[in-house]
Amino acid sequence: MSPSLPAALAEHTLHQLLDRVPLKEVGSPYRTLRSPMTPDPVGAVRVFEGDGAVQRLVTVSLVVPMIHLDSHMVFAFTRADSAVPHFTLDSVHGGEYHAYHLDLIPRAELSPHLSYMDAAYHPLTPVYESASEREGLSRAHISPRQHALMSPWMLVHRATEAAFAGLTPIVSSYLEHWLGLLDGFPPDVVASLAGTDLAARDAAVRRNLFSPDVDPVWTQVSRLLGQDASDEIRALLIGEPVA
Known part of the structure; x- marks a missing residue:
């Protein structure tokens, strides 16, 4: 059986990433996800370090046909002391619509660090503008608080099936740019960030980004999987040690 469109996009992205970045999987999978709704597994968490x-790389897949949920997340975290953004992709089918979220999450404030913004994000502008104007996309709801934790180059839309099926080149362009950033920034960009405590900022941002108070999806995850499983997934994303 062929994977769904959301699963295929996430798997393609994961394979591209693992082909280029040396990572070792922890467990196989790290955790199988279960729900009181069904005796069968509803997904899995995979962790690579x-x-x-x-x-760290974390993937979370949730497939629950009875509520028309088919959701796949890929999240790659750079080192705590790195200025290279984190990479994130959410790939979803919610019954009546497809949706996606694609971004490189900033590791420093952009407005006072123009050289960092230009190096990390400006090359994505043509892809961002092209993707934003694609036929079949519509605005996905995301709160201003969530927007503030992401980058201005974030792509987040609902999509028709046809539009979603054409997203692979867009995602690959963001991923290729991000992979290129892993080689490091020019010395002047690094020097411009000397006043930023990258590790402390990242810890604070990740606590907020994955807070149930900020993102209501965690309430839904807790309801579907139970509080313990939801808390464990959040801990992995926040950066706590693996069990």
């Missing part, structure tokens, strides 16, 4: 530019 490394000691290079990328510290």
